[in-house]
Amino acid sequence: MNGRPVFLLRPDWSQPARAGIDLLAAAARAREIGGTVCLLPDSTHPLRMSLEDAPVIAAEGRQAAWLSVRWRMASAARELHAWWRETTASAAHEWRRELRRQAADERLPFALRQRLREMADATARYARPEIDRYPRRLLRAPSSVSLSRTLIEEARTELKACGIDEGVPLVTFESRTRPDVAAAAIAFLLREGYTVARVGGRGERVRSCDRVVDLTSMRPRSPLLELFCVSASTFIVCESLNLQQLAYVTNTPSLLINAREPFVAYPVRANGLFALCTPIDLETAQGLTIGDMLTEPYFRDLRKQEARGRRRGSYGYRDNTADELIKALEEMKACIDSGWPGESDSQSRFRARVVDAGAALAAVSPHVAEWGPDAGFIGDGRLVRFQADRVS
Amino acid sequence: MSRILFVMLHPGFIRYYEDAIHTLAASGHQVNLAFEVSRDKLGEDVTAQRLAASSPNIHCEPAPQRTESVRDFLARSDRAAVRVHDEQRPRSGQDAWESLATTVRLLEDYLRFFEPEFRGAETLRVRAEKRLPRVYTNVLSVVARSTAPRRLVRQLLQGIEAVIPTVDSIDTFLRDRNPDLLLVTPLIELGSQQVDYVKSARKVGIRSALCVASWDNLTSKGLIRVLPDEVVVWNEAQAAEARTLHGVPADRIIVTGAQTFDRWFAMRPSRSREDFCGRAGLDPNRPYLLYTGSSVFIAPEEVPFAERWLLALRESGIPRLAELGALFRPHPANARQWHAFDSSSFPNAAIWPPVGTDPNSPGFKEDFFDSVYYSDGVVGINTSAQIEASIVGRPVFTVRSPEFAHGQEGTLHFRHLVDERGVVREAASLEAHVQQLAEVLNGSLPSGRKEDFLKWFVRPHGVDTPATPIFASAIETLSCKSRPAPRPDSAGRRAARVPAFLVARAALTLAEGRPLWVYFLRPPMTLAIRVAAALYELQDRWDEHVRPALKHTRRAVWRAWYESSQRLGHTWRRSKKRLIRAARGARGTARRAFGLR
Numbered sequence: 001m002n003g004r005p006v007f008l009l010r011p012d013w014s015q016p017a018r019a020g021i022d023l024l025a026a027a028a029r030a031r032e033i034g035g036t037v038c039l040l041p042d043s044t045h046p047l048r049m050s051l052e053d054a055p056v057i058a059a060e061g062r063q064a065a066w067l068s069v070r071w072r073m074a075s076a077a078r079e080l081h082a083w084w085r086e087t088t089a090s091a092a093h094e095w096r097r098e099l100r101r102q103a104a105d106e107r108l109p110f111a112l113r114q115r116l117r118e119m120a121d122a123t124a125r126y127a128r129p130e131i132d133r134y135p136r137r138l139l140r141a142p143s144s145v146s147l148s149r150t151l152i153e154e155a156r157t158e159l160k161a162c163g164i165d166e167g168v169p170l171v172t173f174e175s176r177t178r179p180d181v182a183a184a185a186i187a188f189l190l191r192e193g194y195t196v197a198r199v200g201g202r203g204e205r206v207r208s209c210d211r212v213v214d215l216t217s218m219r220p221r222s223p224l225l226e227l228f229c230v231s232a233s234t235f236i237v238c239e240s241l242n243l244q245q246l247a248y249v250t251n252t253p254s255l256l257i258n259a260r261e262p263f264v265a266y267p268v269r270a271n272g273l274f275a276l277c278t279p280i281d282l283e284t285a286q287g288l289t290i291g292d293m294l295t296e297p298y299f300r301d302l303r304k305q306e307a308r309g310r311r312r313g314s315y316g317y318r319d320n321t322a323d324e325l326i327k328a329l330e331e332m333k334a335c336i337d338s339g340w341p342g343e344s345d346s347q348s349r350f351r352a353r354v355v356d357a358g359a360a361l362a363a364v365s366p367h368v369a370e371w372g373p374d375a376g377f378i379g380d381g382r383l384v385r386f387q388a389d390r391v392s
Numbered sequence: 393m394s395r396i397l398f399v400m401l402h403p404g405f406i407r408y409y410e411d412a413i414h415t416l417a418a419s420g421h422q423v424n425l426a427f428e429v430s431r432d433k434l435g436e437d438v439t440a441q442r443l444a445a446s447s448p449n450i451h452c453e454p455a456p457q458r459t460e461s462v463r464d465f466l467a468r469s470d471r472a473a474v475r476v477h478d479e480q481r482p483r484s485g486q487d488a489w490e491s492l493a494t495t496v497r498l499l500e501d502y503l504r505f506f507e508p509e510f511r512g513a514e515t516l517r518v519r520a521e522k523r524l525p526r527v528y529t530n531v532l533s534v535v536a537r538s539t540a541p542r543r544l545v546r547q548l549l550q551g552i553e554a555v556i557p558t559v560d561s562i563d564t565f566l567r568d569r570n571p572d573l574l575l576v577t578p579l580i581e582l583g584s585q586q587v588d589y590v591k592s593a594r595k596v597g598i599r600s601a602l603c604v605a606s607w608d609n610l611t612s613k614g615l616i617r618v619l620p621d622e623v624v625v626w627n628e629a630q631a632a633e634a635r636t637l638h639g640v641p642a643d644r645i646i647v648t649g650a651q652t653f654d655r656w657f658a659m660r661p662s663r664s665r666e667d668f669c670g671r672a673g674l675d676p677n678r679p680y681l682l683y684t685g686s687s688v689f690i691a692p693e694e695v696p697f698a699e700r701w702l703l704a705l706r707e708s709g710i711p712r713l714a715e716l717g718a719l720f721r722p723h724p725a726n727a728r729q730w731h732a733f734d735s736s737s738f739p740n741a742a743i744w745p746p747v748g749t750d751p752n753s754p755g756f757k758e759d760f761f762d763s764v765y766y767s768d769g770v771v772g773i774n775t776s777a778q779i780e781a782s783i784v785g786r787p788v789f790t791v792r793s794p795e796f797a798h799g800q801e802g803t804l805h806f807r808h809l810v811d812e813r814g815v816v817r818e819a820a821s822l823e824a825h826v827q828q829l830a831e832v833l834n835g836s837l838p839s840g841r842k843e844d845f846l847k848w849f850v851r852p853h854g855v856d857t858p859a860t861p862i863f864a865s866a867i868e869t870l871s872c873k874s875r876p877a878p879r880p881d882s883a884g885r886r887a888a889r890v891p892a893f894l895v896a897r898a899a900l901t902l903a904e905g906r907p908l909w910v911y912f913l914r915p916p917m918t919l920a921i922r923v924a925a926a927l928y929e930l931q932d933r934w935d936e937h938v939r940p941a942l943k944h945t946r947r948a949v950w951r952a953w954y955e956s957s958q959r960l961g962h963t964w965r966r967s968k969k970r971l972i973r974a975a976r977g978a979r980g981t982a983r984r985a986f987g988l989r
Contacts, residue, residue, distance in 0.1 A: 109928040285731040316732025
């Protein structure tokens, strides 16, 4: 390996988006430090991707066996480390609770109670589990990822069998939104001359229609087909992070809709757009502004939901309306047609606000710490213009 | 005339028995209502005040305060809570017994969901598990899977329940009120403390009865852990549940009918259809369907489904269905989420009554009746409104949906609605549901009131025979029966309380739901903190008493030294002056004596 650092990788191909992100992050890191990526073969899953613009080596024979052992050891060590981190955080949490419990004893001298409280507060930072930050910075530059020739042929055949011919302008559409809203968006796309492939877990009833292919009803789901569909699309419309990440892997422009908060959804790549849904305060029935979605109470509610395993918090969500969706699609189309022109002032300002809010909230919200800005970088993508204009 | 004491969990249960209580009071019986928990979320406190004001024979009061309610017990094990309330409140022996009682009852309730009847009720089991301190669940979830160990644990728990003493304040409360009959409801809440009333009634010698409040009570909640003298149920289905799931002997069960639905048989619309539709925001010239919301457990996220349901109608391609109006009625205790529903984006659709309407406001019930009465059909996931709609004679529908599986096939009471005797037409998908609706509205499927269901489930003594008088008469009969002999605790039980108290102390501590190592750490930590406290105390004493005394002494010494040194200096200076003066005098005298100049 000529003394260069090697990134050993055995991506879990059963989750193509996650595997793809791991691959991209490793490639970026390898490029940064002049290392090499070594992909270990995974015989359990046929879907494989390879990198074209990063130094990749293939291990074979005894070397492959040795690297595989190394990978297993490193993997075990990583799991052990994760377990240790979780255990110590849990222990610190319990220790903190115990200190606070003791500090609540009114029979103790005030100064001692104060001291115990200070000790408890000092423990708080150990009680937080260490957070694996979403590697936004590493995903920034696109990598050229390709499937093996046989897989490409296989996918082409499958797509053709579904009714999607090669070379047609295609949009992959994934949405759990109201069927009428989805129908309006699909109608718009059809008018613009696209063929639409619907993907996703739960398929709503789709009226049979020319140039709309429903892949949601395919059982079992084909990750290869989805990946190839995304790769062959002019752009994708998605609601889940999984599909947005898959678009990073194939460097396909993406439009994420119905985002419930700006951090997770913020597109890393410049060819990404996103639209936020409208949160409704369930106590007052008032809609929240986009500015409210960058405040601590909004994320505190999310944290409460996670901590207590609740399915619902203090907010309800109204999905993007058909009009909003069409506006977003128009912007997406305009960007693709004119080669992604510079963003508006309001879009830049919104990004700066998200970065500032992310820096401020990371200390109090593990969710923001995980998904927020990575060393000040939130993404090169943008909020749809009509919403960004509303913020300013 | 008899004295009847009715202990309810909170005033919200009045609505199940309001008419029956009025009937009893009108017959001259003294009805005392005691509420364990005060509640005003849906204006229940107003209902209680209104009831008390309606007759001099009705009194409402709070039940004796418990040292630790079930809610407090659960709050202690909340791992996510950072604030410490009264964790360090000195705990009495009564606290320990209360903790043990709640723990034992929660464990029993948890175990019941491993019985074969609850095979599909995973969510009910999870709900019961969440209430248990973590330390028990790890062991029990394994043990409970086999029948023999599960039965053994249950017997052990029943043994412990028998040993737990009655609560003194409840004994005193019952003796003071001295009722001829004690009624309790609902008794079967997870970990319910109402069991203590039944136990105290036994001890004091008062007849007791459980009034089963609603159709899901015997299947979706906890057990009747200590059997009261009688159990009053709605129908034979509940009687069977009481026998098989709770072990109530058949001769202790009284079937009266569902008195809570009586008013639905007698009600008439309060306004015209045009007037109602106008107020609700629907087109009065078109028929509409009523969508009735379900409780938060059944349908935590109901709005997206309701939107899909409405769109399925509108896009069905069947003109009659597509033109139907849609009225959404949120469940009063699960209404908040409907704020997110944007009815303005659907033509001829509305939410009625508006979210946040007080269920005790005048006209609320009439509004509900009108909304059912003028509808062409009622749809819901799993709610008692479906029974009410069947009384009015409207066709009732439900749609199976994966997100509500836990609240439909995952509950036993849902089967009453949809099995062969049930009243609800179920569909496996929205498409099938739309088809069903079309057939019913076209008249190809029968609609109208299903008398068989009503006779079986609502009015077992005859569809035209109201249940309220039967219920009131059953209560009257029970209250006139001779009192059972008091059953004080046996010597054996009293003796068993000594070791049981140690278990109770352990239960009190383990209720915090902390990892075991915390409990092992606590004694040395407490000791260290006590030592530190003693040192702080010592320092405080030092600062308070010794240090000022030392300071005082130091000052006094310094002052004494200073003053004495000053005095000494003064004396010295005076002496020196005197000496000088004397010396000078002597010198003058000497000079004069020797004639020196």
